[in-house]
Amino acid sequence: MAHPLTDKITQQMAMQQANGLLRQRHELNATAHQAESVIDFSHNDYLGLASAPELADALYQGALLYGVGSKASPLVSGYSQAHTMLEQKLCDITGHQAGMLFCSGFSANNALMKTLFSTTDTVIADKLVHASIIDGIQDSGAKLLRYLHNDIDSAARLLAKHPNSVLITESVFSMDGDSAPMSDLSTLCRQHNSLLIVDDAHGFGVLNENRVTVNHADIQVVTFGKALGCQGAAILASQQVIDFLVANARHYIYSTALSPANAHLAFSALALIEQQPDRIIQLNDNIALFRCLARDAGIVLTESKTAIQPIIIGDNTSTMAVAESLAKKGFKVGAIRSPTVPQGSARLRITLNAKHTSAQIHQLVAQLAVLLIDKPIENQ
Ligand SMILES: Cc1ncc(COP(=O)(O)O)c(C=O)c1O
Known part of the structure; x- marks a missing residue:
C-alpha cells in the first residue's frame, strides 16, 4: 500500500501538471564558455561578473588565504577576517553601522523577519515583496498588512x-x-x-545615484547572487540590531557560516565594480537599446527602467509557449507563472546584462516581434 505522503505528493503533482504549474529544472550547458551557445536573457548576473576571470582568481586566492569552507557556525569558529572585511566594505558603501553575512x-x-518580529508586532509590506519575506513574517506570528504595490497613498493609509x-x-x-518610491x-x-x-x-551593485543607503533604510538586505555574480547575502543595520540578530537568529546561530572564500569573492566583486564603472554604463545602454527596439517593434513593455524587463502575456500556457519558441531559436528567457506572480499576469521575464551585445539584443527583439506581433502565439 502506498504511503499517504506518497499519495499526497502524487495528487499534488498531477494537479500542478494539469494546470501547467509543475516546475522543473533544466540543465544548462556545463561550462561558462559552452553556455555562450545559448543567448541567455534569464539570469540575474546583471554586470556579467559570474564569469569574470578576475573573480575566478579571487575565489582561488580566497580559498588559499582562508580555506574553502568556514568549518563552523559564526558563533563557534566560522567567523574570520574575510567576513569582517566584507561586512566593513558593505557598511562603507551603504553607511550602515554593522552587518552580518548569510549563505x-x-x-x-x-x-x-522571523527574529525581529513576534505576535505583538504589526508589519506593513508591499503587495509584491519576495516569498522569503512573507514566509519569515508568517513564521514570526506578527500581524501582516499589505499595501498596494508601490502605492504611497495606500502605504500612508496603513501607517496612519x-x-x-x-x-x-x-x-x-x-x-x-x-x-520603489524610496524617498517618499x-x-x-x-x-x-x-x-x-x-x-x-x-x-x-547596479543602482548608481538612486542606490539605497542608510539615508533611506533602517535595515537593508543585500544579496551577492545577483549583480555581484557570486553567492550569499548580508543584513545591514545599526550595531544594536545586528548584535540582537547575531544573538538570536536561528538561521545564523545553527548554520555553517558563509565560506570565507565566498566572502573574499564578494569583497573582490565589490572592488571590481568600483574599478570597472563601464559595466554599469554598458548595462544601462543595453536596457535603453532593448526598450527602444521593443517599442519600435510594437511590443508592449512595462514602466521598468531596470535590467528586469517583463513582457506580460497573461495566461500560463501561452507564456510557456512563447518561452519555448524562443528557446528553439537559441534564446533563454524566464517564463514566470502564478503563484510567483498574480494569476493572469504570467510573463516573460527578460533580464539584460552588461555582456549582451547590441546584435544579441536586436536578434532577441526580432524574435519577440515575430512571436508576439506578427504571429501571436495563440494562432500558431
Ligand atoms: C527580491 C529578492 N529577495 C531575496 C532573494 C533571495 O536571494 P538569494 O537568491 O540570494 O537567496 C531573491 C531571489 O531571487 C529576490 O528576488
Missing part, C-alpha cells in the same frame, strides 16, 4: 492607522523590475515613527 538572500530575509510599525519594500522588484517611503515612515526595511537584492 543566501532567502535565508537573510527569513532570519531577519498603525504608527510605530515597520514597513517593508524591495528596492527593485524582482518580477516587475520597477523601483522613507519620509512617510519617519512621519509615523516607523522603521523601513528594504530588500535591495536587485538594486545593490
